[in-house]
Amino acid sequence: MKIFLDTANIDQIKKFNELGIVDGVTTNPSLISKEEKDFYSIIQEICNLIDGPISVEVISTEPNKMIEEAKKLSKINKNIVIKVPIIESGLKVIKKLTDDNIKVNATLCFSVGQALLAMKAGATYVSPFIGRLDDIGHSSMSLVKDILEVITKYNFATQIIVASVRHPQHVIEAAKLGAHISTVPANILEKLIYHPLTDVGLKKFLDDWKKSRLTL
Secondary structure, X not given: OEEEEEOOOHHXXXXXXXXXXXXXXXXXXXXXXXXXXXXXXXXXXXXXXXXXXXXXXXXXXXXXXXXXXXXXXXXXXXXXXXXXXXXHHHHHHHHHHHHOOOOEEEEEEOOHHHHHHHHHHOXXXXXXXXXXXXXXXXXXXXXXXXXXXXXXXXXXXXXXXXXXXXXXXXXHHHHHHOOOEEEEOHHHHHHHHOOHHHHHHHHHHHHHHHHHOOOO
């Protein structure tokens, strides 16, 4: 399973990219708004750091404006993927952009029906927002499983990006189900790295080595 970093923060991207575990980046208007930088300079800097898919979202909801924004964004870098919400106008835009060979991330997916329509429209990726479903008492991993079943049964080329990840177990469960990608916030990625028993074990090894007076 690939891991995308869900952030627009350059320091976070640099940090985790150096670990060799980041395959791409996803952004959204909320994440971009947290950074006190020019929008285009942020996206360009991310493109300079990451050699993988970088999702950037359109902000209009009217089809022609969405397409105009998407084409402008896609010119920034060959790795740009356009995030389009799964709404009626969004499906029209997904079809148009796909026909124009622009990659699309169909975002804000909350049902198999939405995913199916986005895939039929040609979406490169579909992003079920699992955390938000869990927040209202729905079984989010059942949604991921069902979308994967539809992809397999009908041989769709669309890949799942498991999004709105709330905790490390979401990432583990997504991996076990066979999801293609999880997009993970920096704080959750930190939690995946660290385990208290690793720290305890490392301390014991180093203490024992120090007591031995051996040298490398």
